[in-house]
Amino acid sequence: MPLSAVLFDFDGVVIDSHEAHGRSWFSLAGELGHELSHETFVSTFGQRNESILPFLGWAEEGDRERIQLLGDRKEALYREILLAEGIEPLPGVVALLEDLKANGIPCAIGTSTPRANVECVLKITGLADYFQDIAASEDVWRGKPDPEVFLKAAGKLGANPADCVVIEDAQVGLRAARAGGMKAVGVTTTHPAAALEPEKPDRIVESLEEVSVAWLRGLW
Structure with a gap:
């Protein structure tokens, strides 16, 4: 599946x-x-x-x-x-991570952010246990829109890129997901929907409160 x-x-x-x-x-x-x-x-x-x-x-x-x-x-x-x-997770993040965990679907972070920043935030927010791995800036040579960071993240999980969904807020990240052959969901945290639409994500949402495992499976 x-x-x-x-x-x-x-x-x-x-x-x-x-x-x-x-x-x-x-x-x-x-x-x-x-x-x-x-x-x-x-x-x-x-x-x-x-x-x-x-x-x-x-x-x-x-x-x-x-x-x-x-x-x-x-x-x-x-x-x-x-x-x-301090800092808090965005709305819907914890609920989605709980749903993914309950369904046995692994998660990883693919980011241009340095690993120390990610680990700092995961510690502050208590989210570390939800993510099986991290692909950060130190892990790649080429930044987004090159798909390297997402391909590296998928590889860390042993997942076929074609069976992965990337959740992104930026145009370059959506472009990277598509270049890697992955499904792409844009969230309008940083940019409005009109700015994300040219990258042709599979769906655009205002918040991860709209997203669930069943919703993600519906992308196929």
Whole structure:
């Protein structure tokens, strides 16, 4: 039967970290003495630091040492915010994870977020036991829209990509899911439905409160 695994993007799907990420990027900009507009931050949300920092002009493309240094600092600022203020799963996340667990369907996270961030949030929210594995930024060479991170996540679960569903909030993530031959569900946490529709996801929802195992099986 189809639906052998569900692969969750992290930021914007499991948690709404948009504000915390924004604050950490603006804090880093302040430390470096750079300007950063809200529009530029939004346009890069969900991408890897290796892509964002050269795009912003804060590091030369290929300067891995500086990119690593600045990326690590930005992520440390992000974790400081979460540890100080806490964070909750988005609506419907826990219920869906419970339903998947009850039906014996494994889950993994496929994200451009560093592993330390994911593990930090899973500890804060108590969700660690629901996910069998994580494919994070350290596990891949190519960021979304390349499907590598989702193919890696499916591989960690021993799942056929064609029998997997990816849940994503960003255009590049939906494109990656389709490129990997997986079913794709878009959730409008970060972008409106009109922005996700051109990527041709199988369904678009406002919240994971609309999603269940039976609903996911209906994608086939």
